Amino acid sequence: MNNFSPTLFTRVMLGVAVVLSAFPLYWMLVIASRTNADAIAVPPPFLPGGNLGDNIVEVLNNEDAKFLLGLTNSFIVSSVVTVSVVIISTLAGFAFANLSFKGRNLLLVLVLLTMAVPLQQMGVVPLYRLMVSLEWTGTLKAVILPYLLNGFGVFLMTQYTRQAVPMELVEAARVDGAATLRIWWNVVLPAVRPGMAVLGINTFMLMWNDFMWPLIVLTPDNPTVQIAITSLNARFSTNYTLIFAGTALSIIPLIAVFIAFGRQIVGGLMEGAVKA
Amino acid sequence: MSLDTLPRAARNNHRRARPPGRRWRSRLDVKAMPYALVSPYFLLFAAFGLFPLVFTLYYSLYDYDLAGTVEWAGLDNYTALLGDEDFWNAVVNTVAMFLIATVPQMLLALLLANALNKRFRLRLPIRMSVLLPLVTSVVAVAVVFTQLYARDWGLVNWVLSWFGVDKTNWRAERIPAWIAIATMVDWRWTGYNAIIFLAGMQTIPRDLYEAAAIDGASRRRQFWQITLPMLRPTMIFVVLNSTIGGLTLFSEPTTFYGGNVDGGSQGQFQTVAMFIVKQGFREFDYGYAAAAAWLLFLLILIGAAINFLVVQRIGGRK
Numbered sequence: 001m002n003n004f005s006p007t008l009f010t011r012v013m014l015g016v017a018v019v020l021s022a023f024p025l026y027w028m029l030v031i032a033s034r035t036n037a038d039a040i041a042v043p044p045p046f047l048p049g050g051n052l053g054d055n056i057v058e059v060l061n062n063e064d065a066k067f068l069l070g071l072t073n074s075f076i077v078s079s080v081v082t083v084s085v086v087i088i089s090t091l092a093g094f095a096f097a098n099l100s101f102k103g104r105n106l107l108l109v110l111v112l113l114t115m116a117v118p119l120q121q122m123g124v125v126p127l128y129r130l131m132v133s134l135e136w137t138g139t140l141k142a143v144i145l146p147y148l149l150n151g152f153g154v155f156l157m158t159q160y161t162r163q164a165v166p167m168e169l170v171e172a173a174r175v176d177g178a179a180t181l182r183i184w185w186n187v188v189l190p191a192v193r194p195g196m197a198v199l200g201i202n203t204f205m206l207m208w209n210d211f212m213w214p215l216i217v218l219t220p221d222n223p224t225v226q227i228a229i230t231s232l233n234a235r236f237s238t239n240y241t242l243i244f245a246g247t248a249l250s251i252i253p254l255i256a257v258f259i260a261f262g263r264q265i266v267g268g269l270m271e272g273a274v275k276a
Numbered sequence: 277m278s279l280d281t282l283p284r285a286a287r288n289n290h291r292r293a294r295p296p297g298r299r300w301r302s303r304l305d306v307k308a309m310p311y312a313l314v315s316p317y318f319l320l321f322a323a324f325g326l327f328p329l330v331f332t333l334y335y336s337l338y339d340y341d342l343a344g345t346v347e348w349a350g351l352d353n354y355t356a357l358l359g360d361e362d363f364w365n366a367v368v369n370t371v372a373m374f375l376i377a378t379v380p381q382m383l384l385a386l387l388l389a390n391a392l393n394k395r396f397r398l399r400l401p402i403r404m405s406v407l408l409p410l411v412t413s414v415v416a417v418a419v420v421f422t423q424l425y426a427r428d429w430g431l432v433n434w435v436l437s438w439f440g441v442d443k444t445n446w447r448a449e450r451i452p453a454w455i456a457i458a459t460m461v462d463w464r465w466t467g468y469n470a471i472i473f474l475a476g477m478q479t480i481p482r483d484l485y486e487a488a489a490i491d492g493a494s495r496r497r498q499f500w501q502i503t504l505p506m507l508r509p510t511m512i513f514v515v516l517n518s519t520i521g522g523l524t525l526f527s528e529p530t531t532f533y534g535g536n537v538d539g540g541s542q543g544q545f546q547t548v549a550m551f552i553v554k555q556g557f558r559e560f561d562y563g564y565a566a567a568a569a570w571l572l573f574l575l576i577l578i579g580a581a582i583n584f585l586v587v588q589r590i591g592g593r594k
Contacts, residue, residue: 011389018405021467024414024420031423034527038476065427088329091313101310107318114325116516121524121549122573123328125335125556125566126278130327149320155471171352179302180309209413211527212549216557233419237534241422247416258411262404269407269468269477 032244033103039240064235066221067246070187070228077143077224078207085150085203086196093157094188098170108158115151131217142217143224147207153199158193161188198268201261208254225250277395290482335566340561363568365543366551367575369454373547374522377458388497389419389473406467414464421460447532450544460528469514476510477503504590511560512591515583523576524549550574
């Protein structure tokens with residue numbers, strides 16, 4: 001008997017898991033493409049209707065919701081943070097993995113410790129006061145800067161670089177007379193690109209979804225997309241089609257990234273887990 | 277990098293021929309560059325990690341009020357918090373929702389990981405679809421679930437009515453609200469944790485199972501005697517992650533109440549993170565919020581320690 005061949009129970013379980021995972025998203029589509037009367041009907045409708053386009057246009061044109069601005073802001077914030085975090089982490093990961101310097105292990109332990117502290121919730125009061133004194137509240141800078149600190153990124157890139165760039169390669173380049181930065185550019189970067197992709201996708205998704213800090217430091221006038229949905233939800237609480245069209249719009253970029261990079265996301269998660 | 281590195285390397289042994297300035301520069305490069313490379317991270321850490329942490333302590337020792345006056349308070353904020361019913365209410369809510377969400381989630385994730393570890397077709401699409409919830413934004417999901425849990429027209433009450441269950445007002449009552457929020461958390465994280473468990477399972481050598489099968493161990497026995505004990509390191513990772521995430525829960529309960537941090541009309545599902553935001557940024561009592569943040573950190577440490585001890589015991593011996 002083979003332990004790795006699926007039983008009927010396994011097949012049913014996988015089927016249920018797939019259906020449950022997809023259902024709320026399907027439901028979002030159903031309500032977003034219907035009318036408000038349908039959305040509160042009992043029994044509820046189970047198939048998508050034909051109003052998706054109209055509802056999306058309504059959300060985008062809604063002056064109060066500032067939805068388009070929210071989407072744009074989220075895109076800016078997520079992209080800037082992603083690019084910066086990937087560069088910072090790749091540089092530090094290279095130093096930790098391939099270079100020797102005094103205090104290296106101590107600093108690496110410090111990185112690990114920062115990963116274990118929920119800084120976002122812990123430090124929220126001083127961070128907010130800092131943003132107030134810099135007069136940055138309500139601006140995207142206030143959302144971007146705290147998130148450039150990403151211990152997980154440094155940890156991931158250190159692990160990845162260790163495995164992808166053998167020390168001999170770095171030493172050979174060194175003997176060749178290459179300076180450290182040149183080694184990083186010519187030897188390390190090409191080798192760690194898959195790790196950078198995993199970190200980048202991860203960071204982008206986390207930023208896109210971030211909620212608590214933007215809710216504190218931004219205003220509904222200059223929202224990220226999550227704040228825009230929250231405003232919609234608060235102001236039009238019974239207008240389900242409007243809110244659902246908004247939520248559907250907000251996850252389209254994520255679903256697109258997911259479909260494009262699904263293999264890397266699954267692979268990256270699994271690799272990261274085993275190494276951690 | 278190929279074979280031609282060797283002769284060039286030999287040539288570079290005659291470094292003495294180089295101008296001294298260049299040698300000095302290359303030594304500086306080797307000695308100082310590593311620090312330069314890690315410095316962006318540590319500068320950010322100083323500004324956005326260490327500074328907030330230290331100053332949270334500082335703020336927690338002062339009393340702020342709406343008028344903007346600041347007074348030294350010593351440990352008053354902490355003693356006030358420990359006697360504050362609203363704070364304890366938030367602690368109870370947070371811990372209860374964490375338990376209601378995490379216990380079933382871990383069991384389901386283990387079962388799902390075990391199922392995902394079998395050989396079947398469509399492996400990648402199935403793995404991707406259990407991760408789908410993770411990439412969906414929390415707020416969007418909470419909005420959808422809130423509609424599904426609506427009292428009069430929600431799908432959940434409609435389905436329950438087939439079994440003769442009366443309409444539940446999920447948001448108004450305490451335990452139903454906890455359950456509703458726990459399902460949102462579980463929907464999001466069960467698949468992710470299953471994938472992490474799966475990664476751990478795949479590092480278990482197959483010979484162990486083959487040997488056990490030859491010895492006549494049933495599949496169930498193999499799961500309990502081999503899979504679970506071998507998964508312990510992965511489990512510690514997953515449980516610590518869930519502890520930090522669960523005890524700082526914010527987005528789901530906030531969205532469940534329309535983006536308001538009160539957590540229901542009676543605060544029946546206000547979490548500690550929501551309590552902090554309410555005190556700090558709705559009532560501008562910064563000192564009180566900062567003190568609550570430290571107590572939240574303490575709560576996380578206690579939670580992590582308990583979970584660590586529990587996981588250590590899983591799978592028997594050692």
